[in-house]
Amino acid sequence: MVPVPEISDLLYDPEKKARGAIVPVLLGEEEALTAGSMQRLTLTPPRRGGKVPAPGEQQVFANTRRHLTTGTAQPSAPAGGIDAGRQPLQGIRVIDFSMGWAGPLCTRTLADLGADVIKVEAIQYPDWWRGVDRRPAYVDSQTYEMMLSFSIMNRNKRGITLDLTRPQGLALAKRLSAGADIVVDNYSVDVLRKLGLGYDVLRTLNPRLVMMSMSAFGTNSVHRDCRAYGSTLEQGSGLPSVIGNPDDPPAMSHFAFGDAVGGLNGCAAVLVALLHAHHTGHGQFIDLALIECMMPFAAPWITVHSIGGMPARRYGNRHPQFVPHGCFRCAGKDNWIVVTATDEDMWHRLALLIGRPDWAMDASLKSAEARRGIEDVIERGVEAWTLTRPADQAMSELQAARVAAGVARLPIDLLNDRHLRSRAFLQEVERPFLGRHPQPSMPIREDSRPYAIRTAAPTLGQHNREILSGLLGLSGAEITQLAKEGIIGTVMISEEELVKKKLSSE
Template identity: 40%
Template sequence: MTLHPAKAALPPRDGPLAGIRVIECGEAYAVPHATRLLADLGADVIKVESCIRPDVCRVWPFPDNEPGEQFWNRGGIFNEPNRNKRDLTLDLRKPRGVEVFKRLVATADVVCENYTPRVMAQFGLDYAALSAIKPDLIMLSSTGFGHTGPWSNYTAWGFTLEPTAGISHFVGRPDGPPLRSGIAYVDMPAASIGAYAVLAALRHRRRTGRGQWMDLAQYEVGAAFISEALIAAAAGVDAGTRTGNRHLAYAPQGMYRCAGNDRWVALTVEDDEGFAELCGVIGRPELADAERFASAEARRRHHDELDEVITAWTQTRGAEEAEERLRAAGLAAAVAMSNRDLLLDPHLRARDYFEPATHAPEAGDLGTRPYPGMAVRLSRTPGRVRRAAPLLGQDNEEILGELGLSPEAIAALEREGIIGRLPAEDRMPASQQRMVGYDELVASGLVTEHDPDFEQRLGLDSVAARAEA
């Protein structure tokens, strides 16, 4: 993979969604990632924040763990799902801010928001109000529990929705408690389904000329991922519970420790022939003829013994070598990749999966960074990373100018505190940004280690040199 410096500004719009304008009132991931998917495909996505309440994800992690002077523009958790967007700050608590927002809606095709149901209604910006301005407007409201039902006004996050939706009941070891997956899992499928719903609504509008409102409950998205267990329960069948890394039918299956720090290889053996191949690879061919391992059911009964035998082989070699040897024998095996492994993976690099985006100078030393690219490659209208995530309020003047506001009117909005580029001091005070050192982060389990040579490994030093030339 070769990284080349990218321009900070959006080039002429292209992609299958060129000409579609999306207004995003979103925080965290469920809606910001949904609109990022649309922006990647060419939609003009305008993220609306407030200096009083910027996106809550404008925080850690920072390069080299340094927040810099404008930490709110440097956090990786914000920058990943907000690329290819423009940013407008508006204080919707003030009538003039609401007026400008409605003026923006009149130019839009889609509005996406993930506030609790009461918020947009309190602003006077629910679907009834906005569709009166733009009758063919499409609006996606993505909330934790939907706009109806006894839980509708409860606040929800991906980390709490995962156990609520029953997913955590199936994650963990049989003798241990339910576990979260380690990420805000429900956010990502909710984002994909939200983007899918927007595309379906755009198709419907093209056929009928009518817009519509979409009520997406992330709780229900999560529950759909255990639909087999729900159907089993509805039939009076116990769907079981946590199985750890093991499979209900295949054996052996597991995650096996390899040489090195926190290095593992995953393995699934589907049938007796595969087990015989495994025995040959690990130098224990006699086990293929052992009665206690003669069938998948027998191997499941003696799984602990098999895990010890396999681990004795894997822990003496690197994860990549173990993966290669097992795959060469026709077995399903894979290294348990870390985030660093993925960035350096030769397969992803050969496909140019990671795409560079150059951040604005106000973001400090972010410079040009690699970002996950398109998961789907359209042959005629491929999406691409056209721009890094915007600074807070970066596009205020441009967007408001497109709405016909004069420079004097825009300056007045800034004087009144309706727009701006800096977060309110009492909302995101720099004095409260206590940085936790790497030693503490490692001790807490939030990071495995600090790689001081990450820029060289990723080729970012040569990218920076080319950008300065």
């Protein structure tokens, strides 16, 4: 659980200011507050606040830079040239102690870019996105290998199982970390430290190591011991108090996208730290508070409230600057399109298209604020037009008239979306227990084709022998003994079996 703060609560929270989650910003002569950088690198911390440049203020700098970069001298290419077939992070090794969405998305992005990501689980406690059902029937049927969410978040990785609560498993995890560039975890703050895998230990084994903790509130927060999930992060970010309909209680997305936002910010943070380590030889610890990754979404309201003290106004599907702006029903069952007019000219074109030349010619409706007085009427007029057309046809006609519009797609529609097909966005992946299925590409690409999904997500402990033998040099007999003792394995242990083992060891 977490309190749902108002914007004012965030502004006056001393911890948020101390951590740099709320920072000062200068808007001309106006002093204000806004959301700070969430990428809490300890050795190379981000600047706390700054000044918003006035229009044209940076023009002299931009012109000077353009002059310098368009001369005859060109930057020299790296020694040996550029290997076009080499993935950006090829040669980088990541040890992934994360579960669920936030951490695995961070490390999957690194894996998609070519890093060798080794995902560490345990047969006693595998990634909970394999499923939280620990009953014998679930385990015996290996249903935990059939979870699509796990398979999408952990592709391009290798998988190993290690019982970190036992000395042999801990020692092997240390050896893996000693040879890695990056270690990532999204457990509660003290989990790895109590196991003996804290940054204070690992940096003595590997001074170049970049280690990131992706906890909910941060290592030095008064809430450091609180557990949280993506929905909790959204609730605590201030966002629910500024979205939704004006007269309703605070609203949520119910999609837990705090995890995804945290994962992508975490990826950016480790890449910054990796560059620093490459140039200096010094690794560092990154204290990423996932809740702070959500706060920039509320930044406009934070800044406005810090200046005028006005409570945030909620607009639902409407917009504070654009009229109309909303989601309108189209012909057919549950078909919708989003339409907006961002300026006077677009409003004029929209009014003509939907058959309301009287609105287009009415000088009193030129401004968005004037149109807001009859917003209900305008919305009914737009929907009267969209209801007569399928959503795709409506979008085509609107965009042909240079009016901002897009179909509100259902997830199932994306499988046959023309745009995604033209970009080869969906790739077919073959995986044991699941068979052939589509997965989304990483949206970053260097040419016309996306980075290929090289391998499917690992089955539990799939690469135990490959990693223990190939990387750590263990013999076949040693690996067999580890499996016999339950330090490694390839089959999940049910709750019932886990209790039996625990009782027999006492």
